[in-house]
Amino acid sequence: MPYITIDESRCKGCGLCTIACSRKLVSLRDAPNSMGYTVAFFSNPDACTGCALCAEMCPDVAIAVFKES
Ligand code: SF4
Numbered sequence: 295m296p297y298i299t300i301d302e303s304r305c306k307g308c309g310l311c312t313i314a315c316s317r318k319l320v321s322l323r324d325a326p327n328s329m330g331y332t333v334a335f336f337s338n339p340d341a342c343t344g345c346a347l348c349a350e351m352c353p354d355v356a357i358a359v360f361k362e363s
Pocket residue numbers: 298314315316317318319320341342343344345346347348349359
């Protein structure tokens with residue numbers, strides 16, 4: 295099954311990936327990290343198609359997409 299990883303050290307919490315995913319599989323955390331960012335996380339790993347729209351949207355290149363697990 296396709297899946298993504300999100301490098302939280304690169305994420306600025308802009309939320310563009312949450313908009314890009316039409317399946318709403320990416321969310322922002324409720325609490326900020328040590329840098330003050332509410333970073334993104336893969337909130338629903340079971341429905342990812344591997345379309346990579348989230349990764350293409352990310353201005354900080356924080357998301358990697360894997361087609362096979
Ligand atoms: S690869 Fe596509 S389906 Fe998977 S989380 Fe990203 S935008 Fe959503």
